[in-house]
Amino acid sequence: WHASIKCAPFEMLYGRKCRAPICWDQVGKRVIEGLEMIEVTNAKVAIAKEKLKEARTRQKSYADKHRRALEFQTGDHVFLKVSPARGVRRFGIKGKLSPRFIGPFEILDRVGEVSYRLALPPQLSHVHDVFHVSILRGYKYHPLHVITYPLGQIRTDLSYE
Structure with missing residues (x-):
């Protein structure tokens, strides 16, 4: 589970949950092919980008609490x-x-x-x-x-x- 994309990286990459050794004997669902697969992949990439952007802004707000804006003048x-x-x-x-x-x-x-x-x-x-x-x-x-x-x-x- 990855907190930024709200799912496992394997699931984001392949579009399905990773099979653990316990469920190897179970048959998974069929693979989507053709235009449907491209549309689903593009939708997942868009969702991942949106969630990563949200995570980036959240992490930036935490980091900015500890930063201080320093500027010095020549001669200081x-x-x-x-x-x-x-x-x-x-x-x-x-x-x-x-x-x-x-x-x-x-x-x-x-x-x-x-x-x-x-x-x-x-x-x-x-x-x-x-x-x-x-x-x-x-x-x-x-x-x-x-x-x-x-x-x-x-x-x-x-x-x-």
């Missing part, structure tokens, strides 16, 4: 989501407690409908600079986000006074 700052598998290979970030988002990066321009080109730092020059909107998070600048430490003299072992 965004965070970039780093997946654990890709983080090790591309961004050099590894470990369970590694950050899920890196950045913020400035948006240089919009590429296509849902992709943006980011200004990446030189250490990420090996990464392609165009990203899909689904892996970007908006960033609003706030002065409390910037922490400055008064560093004195930095030693060669990277310790300071």
Whole structure:
């Protein structure tokens, strides 16, 4: 049973129910031939298309509940989501407690409908600079986000006074 077409795929394809091993000794009904068969097949294809269209709109309504329309402007700052598998290979970030988002990066321009080109730092020059909107998070600048430490003299072992 297929929920989208409201019948079994075998039944949709062949126009009859599939014979299970229990009913193999029973004789089925005769096969329709000629113009009747073409008309029945065309009617079943039309029904299947209609039911698939209904299923597609129903599934789209469920999926749209979780989607959010994001648009960024040139010059905005965004965070970039780093997946654990890709983080090790591309961004050099590894470990369970590694950050899920890196950045913020400035948006240089919009590429296509849902992709943006980011200004990446030189250490990420090996990464392609165009990203899909689904892996970007908006960033609003706030002065409390910037922490400055008064560093004195930095030693060669990277310790300071």
